[in-house]
Amino acid sequence: MQELVGTLAQHRTLDDEGLRMLLETEDGTLLQELHERARGVAEERFGKKVYLRALIEWSNVCRNDCLYCGIRKSNGAHRRYSLTQDEILQCCEKAWAQGIRTFVLQGGENPPAARGLTGTVAAIREAWPEAAITLSLGELPDETFRRLKTAGADRYLLRHETASPVHYAKLHPAGMRLETRLQCIRTLKELGFQTGMGMMVGSPFQTTEELIRDLRLIERIRPEMAGIGPFIPAKGTPFATHPAGSADKTLRLYSILRLMFPSLLIPATTALSTLLEGGRRAGILAGANVIMPNFTPPEHRADYALYEGKSSDDPQTIEQELSAIGYGISPSRGDYQA
Ligand code: 5AD
Numbered sequence: 001m002q003e004l005v006g007t008l009a010q011h012r013t014l015d016d017e018g019l020r021m022l023l024e025t026e027d028g029t030l031l032q033e034l035h036e037r038a039r040g041v042a043e044e045r046f047g048k049k050v051y052l053r054a055l056i057e058w059s060n061v062c063r064n065d066c067l068y069c070g071i072r073k074s075n076g077a078h079r080r081y082s083l084t085q086d087e088i089l090q091c092c093e094k095a096w097a098q099g100i101r102t103f104v105l106q107g108g109e110n111p112p113a114a115r116g117l118t119g120t121v122a123a124i125r126e127a128w129p130e131a132a133i134t135l136s137l138g139e140l141p142d143e144t145f146r147r148l149k150t151a152g153a154d155r156y157l158l159r160h161e162t163a164s165p166v167h168y169a170k171l172h173p174a175g176m177r178l179e180t181r182l183q184c185i186r187t188l189k190e191l192g193f194q195t196g197m198g199m200m201v202g203s204p205f206q207t208t209e210e211l212i213r214d215l216r217l218i219e220r221i222r223p224e225m226a227g228i229g230p231f232i233p234a235k236g237t238p239f240a241t242h243p244a245g246s247a248d249k250t251l252r253l254y255s256i257l258r259l260m261f262p263s264l265l266i267p268a269t270t271a272l273s274t275l276l277e278g279g280r281r282a283g284i285l286a287g288a289n290v291i292m293p294n295f296t297p298p299e300h301r302a303d304y305a306l307y308e309g310k311s312s313d314d315p316q317t318i319e320q321e322l323s324a325i326g327y328g329i330s331p332s333r334g335d336y337q338a
Pocket residue numbers: 068069070159161199200229230231232233234271306307
């Protein structure tokens with residue numbers, strides 16, 4: 001069992017049984033080795049430096065009704081909002097002034113609105129030619145993806161949520177299909193987006209089996225980014241009373257992914273720090289290398305409640321937290337480099 005981490009580090013993969021052991025073991029020494037080894041690989045690639053991405057939650061209008069998500073269409077608890085182009089540019093301005101070189105526009109799935117964002121993407125591209133633009137707008141027609149790319153977007157985050165079609169069907173309403181999601185992810189890669197996948201840890205009905213399938217899918221598709229956080233129950237959703245996922249398991253997945261894919265961009269997610277005090281630091285020490293401070297205008301943040309108690313911190317707080325563990329913030333755009 002003690003060779004598992006060495007084998008994973010050397011071969012950058014492991015058989016299902018090995019992955020299961022790493023995900024389920026209660027051997028503290030083994031876990032410590034897993035995290036230390038992953039941290040070492042991250043440090044070799046990136047130094048003790050973390051990339052910051054400014055998260056701009058531009059709209060909570062969504063056509064979908066995902067059973068876990070607080071901004072699902074049928075949740076009447078939130079005031080629905082969309083930022084204007086001017087408001088979005090102001091968020092970018094603020095982030096740029098604080099040294100952040102990636103802007104992430106995230107929103108509910110709303111294809112006409114996403115198409116309408118093309119002009120905003122072009123305006124950001126023109127105003128900050130050196131910044132990276134990341135989009136996270138759900139499943140869109142290929143043609144919209146293409147327009148957004150042409151307008152200047154560089155990256156796209158579209159979590160697959162779970163690699164099992166049966167599990168996917170338990171998390172989503174009829175009509176949403178894993179295959180559609182994966183087809184979008186393939187299209188994004190073909191269009192030249194740096195592409196992000198990812199899943200929730202401990203979503204209802206998930207077992208270790210599903211997590212292993214998630215890792216295999218990531219191995220097959222080879223995204224540039226992987227966004228992974230624990231499931232956290234959200235008010236006004238069918239899963240409101242399901243227990244939250246595990247922070248510990250999330251950290252194990254960061255480490256396993258770091259050892260499988262040394263160059264992968266892995267954020268220590270907001271969901272993790274919402275669930276675990278000091279979660280961001282723990283994430284970095286487990287091999288993550290990205291943090292996404294929130295630049296959504298404060299008056300809209302409560303309405304972008306994907307789950308309960310969602311935390312958000314400013315770059316200064318993050319910088320202090322990082323310096324306490326000997327880490328700093330990278331001044332670069334932080335593109336994927338194989
Ligand atoms: N808990 C944790 N993560 C969630 N997401 C949505 N709802 C929740 C929740 N209740 C994640 C999904 C989605 C991303 C934007 O947020 O993985 O892809």
